[in-house]
Amino acid sequence: xxxxxxxxxxxxxxxxxxxxxxxxxxxxxxxxxxxxxxxxxxxxxxxxxxxxxxxxxxxxxxxxxxxxxxxxxxxxxxxxxxxxxxxxxxxxxxxxxxxxxxxxxxxxxxxxxxxxxxxxxxxxxxxxxxxxxxxxxxxxxxxxxxxx
Amino acid sequence: xxxxxxxxxxxxxxxxxxxxxxxxxxxxxxxxxxxxxxxxxxxxxxxxxxxxxxxxxxxxxxxxxxxxxxxxxxxxxxxxxxxxxxxxxxxxxxxxxxxxxxxxxxxxxxxxxxxxxxxxxxxxxxxxxxxxxxxxxxxxxxxxxxxx
DNA sequence: TATTGTTATACTCTATAACTATA
DNA sequence: TATAGTTATAGAGTATAACAATA
Numbered sequence: 001x002x003x004x005x006x007x008x009x010x011x012x013x014x015x016x017x018x019x020x021x022x023x024x025x026x027x028x029x030x031x032x033x034x035x036x037x038x039x040x041x042x043x044x045x046x047x048x049x050x051x052x053x054x055x056x057x058x059x060x061x062x063x064x065x066x067x068x069x070x071x072x073x074x075x076x077x078x079x080x081x082x083x084x085x086x087x088x089x090x091x092x093x094x095x096x097x098x099x100x101x102x103x104x105x106x107x108x109x110x111x112x113x114x115x116x117x118x119x120x121x122x123x124x125x126x127x128x129x130x131x132x133x134x135x136x137x138x139x140x141x142x143x144x145x146x147x148x
Numbered sequence: 149x150x151x152x153x154x155x156x157x158x159x160x161x162x163x164x165x166x167x168x169x170x171x172x173x174x175x176x177x178x179x180x181x182x183x184x185x186x187x188x189x190x191x192x193x194x195x196x197x198x199x200x201x202x203x204x205x206x207x208x209x210x211x212x213x214x215x216x217x218x219x220x221x222x223x224x225x226x227x228x229x230x231x232x233x234x235x236x237x238x239x240x241x242x243x244x245x246x247x248x249x250x251x252x253x254x255x256x257x258x259x260x261x262x263x264x265x266x267x268x269x270x271x272x273x274x275x276x277x278x279x280x281x282x283x284x285x286x287x288x289x290x291x292x293x294x295x296x
Numbered sequence: 297t298a299t300t301g302t303t304a305t306a307c308t309c310t311a312t313a314a315c316t317a318t319a
Numbered sequence: 320t321a322t323a324g325t326t327a328t329a330g331a332g333t334a335t336a337a338c339a340a341t342a
Contacts, residue, residue: 018274018282019267021289023181026174027196028296031216033171043332048175060301068179073333075302080331097300097341119167126166128295129288134166137288140281141169147276148176191308209323221310223325228308245318245323 032121036114045069046081050103050111057102059092086110180269184262193217194229198251198259205250207240234258 030044037047045067052058052066064074078101081087085106092098103111126134178192185195193215200206200214212222226249229235233254240246251259274282 014279014282014286015271015274016267018286018289019270021286021293022173022177022270022274023266024293025170025289026177026181028293029170029174030178045332061299069332070334071301072303072335077332092300095300095342099301118171119164122167122170123163125292125296126163126170128292131162133288133291134162136284137292138162138166138169140277140285140288141166141173143281144273144276144285145169145172145176148273193309207323208325217309218311219324220312220326225309240323243319243323245316247324 028125029122032118036117036121039117040110040114045077046086047114049077049081050086050107050114053087053101053103053107054111057090057100059095059098059100061098063101081107176273177270180266184265184269187265188258188262193225194234195262197225197229198234198255198262201235201249201251201255202259205238205248207243207246207248209246211249229255 033047034044037044042050048067049063052063058066060074060078061071063078064071067074069077078087078089082089082104085104087107088102088104090100090102092100129137181195182192185192190198196215197211200211206214208222208226209219211226212219215222217225226235226237230237230252233252235255236250236252238248238250240248277285
């Protein structure tokens, strides 16, 4: 069976069930993100870029760091988004080697729109819960995320 | 993504905060899945295939349906996994056109192992909560997933 | 010399269209 | 004719290695 049995930490049963629920929930959430992205010809990564640059500008390398990607990957990614007016490159005023990336006009508008679409797309799922349960769930998730 | 407040759409505030928490939680979960997958040279899609075929065999087309992918995409995906012994193709005994896919020996072993790795990878996150809160969170998530 | 970004290259993932074998 | 799967092709996402410009 698992070669992980000998040196592994034992995982409690209730943890296992929670992890299953987290994974399933994540797939549902990601499916919504993917579908909305596809409707606008955007990959999940491009959606993340729009979200990250929503309220700031970053150097190429910093953006790559936020996404956990190599710098070389960013070049093509930003190229394609820039061609559509979603992103803009500008020279960094301090470091002559660096290039800043920020949302273009089309990117700012689209980002606002996407936020609403995601909320509407997931509300049938979140709407299953009572308002009180929604608040409890929100609190529990935020508690987990805060202690990361 | 942070809540914007400038949406013209009627999404309740508590729903918006829940959606933010769900998206953040999903990125954390997916990051863990991606990292574990990468350590074994497996894409997220291949991880999903292993999970789906854990307790059943499916026809190529059915598997594509579960993943939301085109049948043509499955061919290459299964090809590569089959070469590594993770999956196995067999002829469907009923329909001469169909091909069944199931876990290979290496695939079954790896799937067991991955489950443990994921649990250990996420336990620092889930471990933030008390056992009672973990049960509450599990119940709430399962409630949402059931009514999908 | 070290760092930032780009380019060249290669592989995976994905869809569309055309093809085959079977129903 | 319709369906199941594969193949050919093309584009996007990704990393590694080599490179140019700047620090």
